[in-house]
Amino acid sequence: MKKKQITLRPFETSDIKELHRWSNDPVSILMVGRIPQTFEQIAGQVEKKRxxxxxxxAVVNEDHQLIGWVFLKDIEYEHGRAGIGILLAPEARGQGYGRIAMEAMIELGFNQLRLHKIYLTTRSMNEHAIALYKKIGFIVEGVLRKHAYVNGEYYxxxxxxxxxxxWRQMQ
Ligand SMILES: CC(C)(COP(=O)(O)OP(=O)(O)OC[C@H]1O[C@@H](n2cnc3c(N)ncnc32)[C@H](O)[C@@H]1OP(=O)(O)O)[C@@H](O)C(=O)NCCC(=O)NCCS
Structure with missing residues (x-):
């Protein structure tokens, strides 16, 4: 079996079509908490982030296929901190790509942007993502109680x- 490899390249406007598909997958809607969205709505979110x-x-695999995106957001150089987010194509999940894509982005944040802390938020029912984040070395610093409303319940x-x-200690 081929070794899983990814490269990060800039996320281009032409990638939005795929992001729209991944975002409307039922698991994404549940875990990232979005209702189904139009192409224009997704394009608007990308524009806001820019x-x-x-x-x-963009996350590209060893076969040069676009399989997801990962981003650093709310970058505050004064504090050396940024948030991180990730979304993979449904067919690319559960194969180890999430971990290597997150690690590549974290490395970029610490080694190129001189950040000293990277943080994220995730819903308590997203066991897959939480397992991944813990494996990478993230620590739960706080719980926002009943903060997300999903399918009629607060999580x-x-x-x-x-x-x-x-991070450096673990390398
Ligand atoms: C969350 C997400 C980025 C994880 O990426 P991934 O490539 O699927 O995850 P990986 O295959 O690298 O798995 C990492 C770890 O998660 C755990 N894991 C994998 N599949 C799992 C599952 N079905 N349930 C629980 N934990 C699971 C394992 O501990 C795994 O590590 P291991 O393979 O060394 O045992 C990806 O699944 C995704 O995009 N999900 C939808 C959107 C989302 O939830 N985004 C995060 C919002 S906070």
Whole structure:
């Protein structure tokens, strides 16, 4: 079996069509918490992120296929911190790509942008994502109680963080 490999490249306008498909997958709607959205709505979100100077990267696999995106958002250089987010194509999940894509983006944040902390939020029922984040080294720093409303129920949201020093220790 071929070794799983990814490269990060800039997320281009022509990639939005695929992002629209991934975003409307039922698991994405449940876990990332969006209602079904039109192409224009998704394009608007990308535009908003660009205006916010978020760093948007497309994830490309060893066969040169676009399989997801990963991004650093709300980058605050004064504090050396940024949020991170990821969404993979449904058919690319559960094969290890999420971990290597997150790790590549974290490395970029710590080694190129000189960040000292990367953080994220995730819903308590997203066991897959939480397992992945813990494996990478993120720690639950706080619980936002009953913060997300999904399918008629309120769920806690976890705030998770990773310090540069912790990351370096694990390398
Ligand atoms: C969450 C997501 C980015 C994870 O990426 P992925 O490539 O599917 O995850 P990986 O295959 O790298 O798995 C990482 C770890 O998650 C855990 N995991 C994998 N599949 C799992 C499952 N079905 N249930 C629970 N944990 C699971 C394992 O611990 C795995 O590590 P291991 O393979 O070393 O045992 C991806 O599934 C996705 O885009 N999901 C939909 C959107 C989403 O939830 N985004 C995050 C919002 S906070």
């Amino acid at each position: 205006r916010n100077a978020d760093m948007l990267c 806690d949201t976890y705030f998770m963080g990773l310090l540069e020093s912790e």
